[in-house]
Amino acid sequence: MKPFATLLDALIFTPSRNAKLRLIADYMANTPDPDRGYALAALTGDLSFRTAKPALIRQLVAERVDPELFGWSYDFVGDLAETAALIWPERRSNRDWPHLAEVVERLDSAGRAEMPGLLAEWLDALDATGRWALLKLITGGLRVGVSARLAKTAVASLGNIDPAEVEEVWHGLEMPYAPLFAWVEGKAPRPAVEAGAGFRPLMLANPLEEREIETLEASAYRAEWKWDGIRVQIAARGGQRRLYSRTGDDISGAFPDILGAMDFDAVLDGELLVLRAGEVAPFNDLQQRLNRKSVTPKLLRDHPAHVRLYDLLFDGDEDLRPLPFDARRQRLDAWHARTGPDRMDLSPLIPFAHLDELKVLRAGARDAAIEGLMLKRGDSPYLAGRPRGPWFKWKRDPxxxxxxxxxxxxxxxxxxxxxxxxxxxxxxxxxxxxxxxxxxxxxxxxxxxxxxxxxxxxxxxxxxxxxxxxxxxxxxxxxxxxxxxxxxxxxxxxxxxxxxxxxxxxxxxxxxxxxxxxxxxx
Structure with missing residues (x-):
């Protein structure tokens, strides 16, 4: 637990992305399994505990500290974990700091009645930094300026592996990720998850700056509308069906209507919308469906989900990502005509000869409830991340x-x-x-x-x-x-x-x- 607490403390005071990357990589390289695997799960937001809640932390502190003092301190600090860690009475203890794996596994198995005593015992044994790290772990709000992508990039750096490859195997793995670490350190082959419906990192666009517009060669780019929904990946392979957000979160449970339409073997990129009578509903209507583990029949009826398709990444077992955009688009058109999936249509390409034509279309995007335009090079392969130049997003003015x-x-x-x-x-x-x-x-x-x-x-x-x-x-x-x-x-x-x-x-x-x-x- 002490190395993990030291890592979190260093990360929160390190503004540089590259420096954070080095800190995480050093921790992963020098921390044994399964501690480093649970640390990775914490940094990527994949840890949660049913019986350890903020209310329990407040109760434990209130039993040891004057409630008025705690209230004023919490008001000043503004963070529950930090306040509790600093105000918790120091007690001499001969108990060693627990390992991170012990903390995670005990929290996961402990019943509600056992939790107060277990948590108090740990808090008594730790110093202020350790208590803060423990409470951050429990509440799930690390907030140390580290994204899931950065944490996975740090792991990939242990073996000079492309972070996109880590993303591709991620959803086929379980905590504490021993096969992942064995692979990146050259001790085992890459985990075999290709046949399943795992997440493939999305290709993202760069904002188009005003000064860049006139430098673009119009004939090299294809134009599409930027729809006002959320970017998703549809993965139906090996008998599995998954719907992922752009960050790789599995949102399948909230959209059984989309999963029911995935009667094919393919991986597609698209925009999740609410569609009524062929018209895209305001984004607020889509929000009614997001962040739910399940949905009611009324929500399904009143907020019908739809995916507007942008790209075809896999057609059966064939990986199309190395192909240029124009070739992938032709394959997508043919796939859609052949498959005819319910609740899915194609995002139309916008014909244009000059960029001035697109300026006029962009100016009218707001009236059509559209976010703006996408520009994609016709010769661009599907590359993970945000490479500079192949794709641009040209949003309407705020x-x-x-x-x-x-x-x-x-x-x-x-x-x-x-x-x-x-x-x-x-x-x-x-x-x-x-x-x-x-x-x-x-x-x-x-x-x-x-x-x-x-x-x-x-x-x-x-x-x-x-x-x-x-x-x-x-x-x-x-x-x-x-x-x-x-x-x-x-x-x-x-x-x-x-x-x-x-x-x-x-x-x-x-x-x-x-x-x-x-x-x-x-």
Whole structure:
């Protein structure tokens, strides 16, 4: 457990991606199985424990520390694991630190009644850093600036293996990944998972900058619409059926209607949408289906899922990824005509001769509820990751609103001491009603100014959240506005981020709910 705690502590204070990569790789190279496998599962978000919940941590702390002191400390720190680790009473113990494998396996098997004593015993034996690492592990919120992709890249570096190959075998493996480590270290062959419906890393596009547009050779590229859904991979091979998100998360359980249509042997790339009478529904309708382990008959009926296909990666056992895009597209057209799968259609190619034609189409994308355009080189193979040049995404320009800051919450990790998460609203008559939350778009210097303003203008406190005076206007950029029953305003913004801090603008001049309603896609 001590090496894992040291790793997490180092990662949270290391901003450089390459430095984080080296830290993880060094840990994996010098830590034996199965500890390193469980550490990898924690870093990739694949660990969860049924009986160890935040409420239990609060209860244990409250039994040992004055509740008022804990409440004030939690309000100041803003992170439960960090607060509990620091405030937990130090006790001399002759007990050795547990191994990470012992912690994971005991947590996985312990019953609810056994959990308080087990957790307290460990917390007594650890120092503050160890307690913090243990509690982060339990709550599943490491927040150390490491993505699942970065962790897998670090493992791949142990044997100079392409990270895309690790991604390809990942979904055929189970914790603590002993066959994976044996393979990358040259002690065993690559795990044989090719025949199944495992995830193949997606090819991603780079944003198209304005200065780059005129440098492109129009004849080399093919154009498609960028649909307003989520990117998915359909994998039906070896008798298995899986639907994956762009990051490789298995979302099959939420979309049995799509799985029921996968009566073929192929791997496809596409966009998951809600489609009614041939029309793409607003993204908010798709959100009703996401992040669910199961869905009700009503959801299936009212929010029918559909996949608009972009690419064909495998046709039966044949790997088409090395082929150029034009050849793969021809194969996709022929496959779709031959197979005729339910709930799936083809994303049409957009004919054009000059880039100016695409500029006009992009300008009208918002009215058609489309995110923008995709440009793909006709000669590009399907490459994992985000190679520069073959594919571009040319999104429509964002919308903006002037909103008023209503609440601020402490961030996580490096931001745990700052109020960096901001809930904002617009005017409805003389009342502010919330329409979104943002925690990006500002510089470190602006964060300091915002944090100071929040502290000086607090009107009420709700745990780690502060209500503030209606005095600060923020200009937020966002992709679209949608009706939302979860928001008091009746609307929610998609992907909001702070564009400017309007220190100069009076709060009463911020936008009103009627403006949001006019921008909403209904």
């Amino acid at each position: 919308l903006t609103l002037d909103v008023v800051l209503m609440y601020a919450q402490r961030g996580h990790g490096k931001r745990s001491s700052f109020y960096s998460d901001y809930t904002f609203g617009v005017w409805r008559d003389s009342e502010l009603v919330p329409v979104g939350k943002a925690y990006s778009g500002f510089t470190d210097a602006e964060l300091l100014e915002l944090d100071k303003w929040v502290r000086n203008h607090t009107t009420d406190r709700f745990g780690p959240v502060r209500a503030v005076e209606s005095g600060l206007v923020l200009e937020v950029a966002f992709d679209s506005a949608h009706p939302s029953a979860r928001h008091k305003s009746g609307y929610a913004l998609r992907f909001p981020r702070i564009h400017r801090i309007r220190w100069d603008k009076p709060a009463e001049e911020a936008d009103r709910i009627e403006t949001v309603a006019g921008l909403a896609l209904t």
